[in-house]
Amino acid sequence: MRARWARRLLFLALPLLGLAYQISAKKTAEAMTGVSFGLGWLLKALVLPWGQALIAMEILAFAVWMVVLSEIKLSEAFPLSALSYALVVVASWTVFHEPASLLQALGGAAILLGVWLMGRSSEAKQ
Known part of the structure; x- marks a missing residue:
């Protein structure tokens, strides 16, 4: 079992990576305005810095999720992913002025x- 501080960092990483993913997705989508969906759309999204950040956040979140699940039960880990919902509301208000x-x-x-x-x-229970 990892040190307690390492577990807490992993727990904090999950919702923050979810938030970073959503911000990257929004920025990528904004840059794709007016581009018709298809292969050209995908290729453009892949070369955009925010599109690349989006892919990186997904890969990193997957890796962190696998480490977290190897350490604790799914029923304890999954609620952490819900924190990103609350963080996204705050980010949409502060970052995107929605x-x-x-x-x-x-x-x-x-x-x-x-x-x-x-x-x-x-x-x-512990």
């Missing part, structure tokens, strides 16, 4: 509370 509704804020808070409760129940 409006965030009260319901989105409440939903994000509910996700955070749910992840915290699930984490507490896992700690209580």
Whole structure:
């Protein structure tokens, strides 16, 4: 079993990589405006810096996910991926200046509370 601090870093990496993936996807999509979907679209996306970052984030997230799953149970690890939903709402508001509704804020808070409760129940079993 890894040191406690290493486990926490891995846990933090999952939602942050999910957030980085979504930001890269949005930036790539913005750059692809007006390009018809097809092989040319794919080739253009692959040469864009944000498109390359998107692929890198996916590969890195896969690697981190495999390490996390080798260390802990799926039922304990999976709720961490939900944190990226709340982070994406914050990023869409701060990075892309998209409006965030009260319901989105409440939903994000509910996700955070749910992840915290699930984490507490896992700690209580140990």
